[in-house]
Amino acid sequence: MKKISLPLLLLLGIQAEAQLTDTLKVMSYNLLNFPSVDPERIDTLKGILTYAKPDILMVCELTSAVGGDDILFNALNVDGETNYDMAVFSDGPDTDNMVYFNSAKLGLKEQNVITTALRDINEYVLYYKSTDLATTTDTTFFYIYVCHLKASTGFEAERNGEAQLLKAYMAGRANLQNVLIGGDFNFYGSDTEPAWNTILTGSAVTIVDPINSPGHWNSNSSFAAIHTQSTRTASFGGGSTGGMDDRFDFIFMSPDLNSYGNDAKYVTGTYKAFGQDGLHYNAAFIDAPTNTTVPLSVVNNLYHMSDHLPVFMKIAINTVSNSIPEILAGMKIWYSKDSQKIIFTFENPLPQTGSFTIVDLSGKVVKSYAQLDEGNALNVADLDSGMYILQMEQFEYSMKFVKE
Secondary structure: OEEOOOHHHHHHHHHHHHHHHHEEEEEEEEEEEEOOOOHHHHHHHHHHHHHHHEEEEEEEEEOOOHHHHHHHHHOOOOOOOOOOEEEEOOOOOEEEEEEEEOOOEEEEEEEEEEOOOOOOOEEEEEEEEEOOHHHHHHOOOEEEEEOOOOOOOHHHHHHHHHHHHHHHHOOOOOOOOEEEEEEEEEOOOOOOOOOHHHHHHHOOOOEEOOOOOOOOOOHHHHHHOOEEEEOOOOOOOOOOOEOOOOOOOOEEEEEHHHHOOOOOOOOOOOEOOOOOOOEEEEOOOOOOOOOOOOOOOHHHHHHHHOOEEEEEEEEEEEEEOOOOHHOOOOOOOEEEEOEEEEEEEEEOOOOOOOOEEEEEEEOOEEEEOOOOOOOEEOOOOOOOOOOEEEEHHHHHHEEOOOOO
């Protein structure tokens, strides 16, 4: 991944953050049987996506491959945009899922299907495209799961069965990291849905709700700010009515995304029901008071596109490589949490010229060393917790580490 020499970091100063991190916008959206119900809604969807500009778009209630292509070519790659791509359409029982991604930042490594009694759950493995990926083969992976669990009260056991199949599959995946599980879960409350605990802890695979908001969400005004369904009180286009009173839609994530555990981190405070202002409990999304969270045109598009609101969040990616240059072959460098030191072991002595510098993610130099200590280490005990970049001037080499 991207290497930045120390002189360049010093030159860029605060602007170095753009070189060290990137941000991905992630969205999950129930499209309300698109395109079977009113394919003309593609222009409505275009208005939403042009405003949101997601880098990863997970969708459910897709009803055909034609509709999948329509989204790519007429709602994403529009108005001069050409970078969006999509996975291969998988036609399962009932409605289907899909992931779209910004191919300037991401590529698709593989995709797989998890079969359940009602609808397939789809797995998509994406990788981040760093500028030196071809030479370092060092990258960040995202394991994306899109699902639409059984609807309606009285089907809690069925939803739990689907969740169990998902978690059992995930438990068998090697190197699982940076997990995002998006879709329509049809959960009425964490207190009544066994699938809630299955998603979070089932099969010994830990998953978290980014906003940590358990509760009985259905018909509970305390959760108005995170309700995702229904945008409508009038019946049209096959959507559910009743106004905003349910939290059916989620993006769950793995806990490594809380701490750059695998080079990516959820940006705190960015998770939201997209466009939700919390002022339309049991009301239609277009009712008074006027929603000013997003432009009025987007409010209208969200109302007409689906009976669900999308869920949205941002993820920051560390773009600095830990790939060891050939000149450092035989060397190992790691951060020891116990000793709070960066430890070096090597077959050949290091050159005596050149310094070691630590910068934070804003590009600010926080510590410098003229040489290693007698134990071939660098003491970082006085640094605050967080992610840092170690720069080795003599090799123009950088290494990321997390100080706990």
